[in-house]
Amino acid sequence: MHIVVVGLSHRTAPVEVREKLSIPDSSIENSLASLKNASEILEVSILSTCNRLEIYSLVREINIGLSSIKEFLSNFSNIKPDELEPHLFDFKQEEAVLHLMKVSAGLDSLVLGEGQILSQVKKMMRIGQDFQTTGPILNRLLTQSISAGKKVRSETNLGTGAVSISSAAVELAQLKIGQSRGIDGLVTLEHEKVLVVGAGRMSRLLITHLQAKGCQNLVLVNRNVDRAVSLATDFPNMAILSKSLEELDEYLIKSTLIFTSTASEKPFIDRERINNLKIINKLKLIDIGVPRNISNDVKEHDRIDSYDVDDLQEVVSRNQEFRKKIAEEAELLIKEERVLFLEWWASLEAVPIINKLRSGLEIIRKEELQKALSRMGPDFSARERKVVEALSKGIINKILHTPVTKLRSPQPRQERQESLKIVEKLFSLSEEE
Numbered sequence: 261m262h263i264v265v266v267g268l269s270h271r272t273a274p275v276e277v278r279e280k281l282s283i284p285d286s287s288i289e290n291s292l293a294s295l296k297n298a299s300e301i302l303e304v305s306i307l308s309t310c311n312r313l314e315i316y317s318l319v320r321e322i323n324i325g326l327s328s329i330k331e332f333l334s335n336f337s338n339i340k341p342d343e344l345e346p347h348l349f350d351f352k353q354e355e356a357v358l359h360l361m362k363v364s365a366g367l368d369s370l371v372l373g374e375g376q377i378l379s380q381v382k383k384m385m386r387i388g389q390d391f392q393t394t395g396p397i398l399n400r401l402l403t404q405s406i407s408a409g410k411k412v413r414s415e416t417n418l419g420t421g422a423v424s425i426s427s428a429a430v431e432l433a434q435l436k437i438g439q440s441r442g443i444d445g446l447v448t449l450e451h452e453k454v455l456v457v458g459a460g461r462m463s464r465l466l467i468t469h470l471q472a473k474g475c476q477n478l479v480l481v482n483r484n485v486d487r488a489v490s491l492a493t494d495f496p497n498m499a500i501l502s503k504s505l506e507e508l509d510e511y512l513i514k515s516t517l518i519f520t521s522t523a524s525e526k527p528f529i530d531r532e533r534i535n536n537l538k539i540i541n542k543l544k545l546i547d548i549g550v551p552r553n554i555s556n557d558v559k560e561h562d563r564i565d566s567y568d569v570d571d572l573q574e575v576v577s578r579n580q581e582f583r584k585k586i587a588e589e590a591e592l593l594i595k596e597e598r599v600l601f602l603e604w605w606a607s608l609e610a611v612p613i614i615n616k617l618r619s620g621l622e623i624i625r626k627e628e629l630q631k632a633l634s635r636m637g638p639d640f641s642a643r644e645r646k647v648v649e650a651l652s653k654g655i656i657n658k659i660l661h662t663p664v665t666k667l668r669s670p671q672p673r674q675e676r677q678e679s680l681k682i683v684e685k686l687f688s689l690s691e692e693e
């Protein structure tokens with residue numbers, strides 16, 4: 261059995277490709293079911309975020325397993341296999357384990373050390389368990405990866421400074437507004453007429469960062485206006501006007517800085533919509549949705565500067581230097597976690613022999629107990645019989661404890677295999693015997 265991962269991320273694919281491979285929550289169950297249908301896939305789990313889609317799997321045979329996942333990705337995205345292939349990466353075994361641990365720690369994120377990814381890995385594990393597509397190996401790998409992610413955040417400074425895609429988006433706005441005023445640096449946002457579209461997790465973070473950068477009032481548009489109202493109440497020191505998506509056009513005209521962060525599967529701001537509006541202000545649009553909320557053709561409008569998640573790279577690389585140093589420290593912690601997982605996985609090799617040994621001894625125990633009990637005759641009470649039974653179980657467990665612990669303990673593979681062979685031979689545990 262082998263662990264593999266196939267995927268694509270902001271490192272390997274532009275947003276135009278990533279958005280075609282963004283699997284919404286509503287399609288996860290079907291996607292997992294169709295992957296699990298393939299006989300070579302034993303366990304499978306999907307990580308789908310704005311910047312990556314990764315499919316982790318336990319497969320019988322590496323190449324067949326990889327092809328099967330790639331075929332699924334091609335079918336799902338409607339991208340021909342040879343067009344998709346250059347955007348995909350794959351890792352096997354130890355490399356796949358290391359990759360998930362790095363992802364979980366935020367070391368593979370666009371914004372190094374961002375915190376959202378850890379909750380997305382937790383969600384991936386929950387979904388795999390709910391739909392029963394993960395089993396002992398992937399569950400253990402996911403648990404260990406989540407623990408690696410937590411460890412990196414608690415034992416290094418990688419996660420400090422509340423970094424996220426949202427904070428990078430606000431920073432990009434400051435940078436672009438500054439540049440258009442001829443200032444080389446970050447400016448306050450207090451004079452901008454800000455509109456945020458979407459009232460989910462990302463919008464909450466956006467508003468937090470906007471507030472920190474001087475923004476005191478904004479308009480919050482959401483499909484469900486009650487959710488916008490509820491989010492607004494969490495910012496008592498800001499004047500937030502909550503509006504429904506039907507009123508979007510009115511506030512597009514009135515704003516100067518617009519953020520979109522909805523989970524809409526299609527763009528809802530495009531050139532046609534903008535052409536029907538009387539745009540007076542020069543607009544800066546920053547879209548952190550994947551799939552994108554703003555169509556690419558908006559970029560051609562002369563009164564609009566439009567940016568998407570891939571444009572965040574510009575601000576991200578400005579403040580990554582000091583994080584890169586901390587990331588090196590984090591990698592060491594991750595490698596320790598990887599060793600723990602691989603040792604546990606290797607120890608599973610001993611399980612079939614240990615199980616056979618246990619069942620062989622259990623048969624002997626039961627037979628001998630039966631003989632002893634029948635020799636005791638009717639004078640012994642049920643309680644005394646139970647004591648004798650417990651005694652027999654206790655002896656077996658005590659005898660097995662040391663060899664079982666030794667067989668499962670971390671050790672070179674060859675050493676374990678030799679020990680297993682000896683046990684198999686001495687106790688006649690092989691199939692033929």
Ligand SMILES: NC(=O)c1ccc[n+]([C@@H]2O[C@H](COP(=O)([O-])OP(=O)(O)OC[C@H]3O[C@@H](n4cnc5c(N)ncnc54)[C@H](OP(=O)(O)O)[C@@H]3O)[C@@H](O)[C@H]2O)c1
Pocket residue numbers: 309310376377425426458459460461462463482483484485487505521522523524525548549550551
């Ligand atoms: N979570 C992250 O770490 C992260 C990071 C970067 C980018 N993103 C991207 O940011 C976007 C939002 O993510 P999130 O985590 O904030 O999601 P979320 O908490 O689930 O919130 C989803 C938001 O999208 C709105 N929405 C959903 N379908 C819509 C539709 N068809 N038309 C208009 N609005 C719709 C929802 O409105 P209702 O309240 O009316 O349902 C809600 O405001 C996604 O595209 C995601 O890929 C997420």
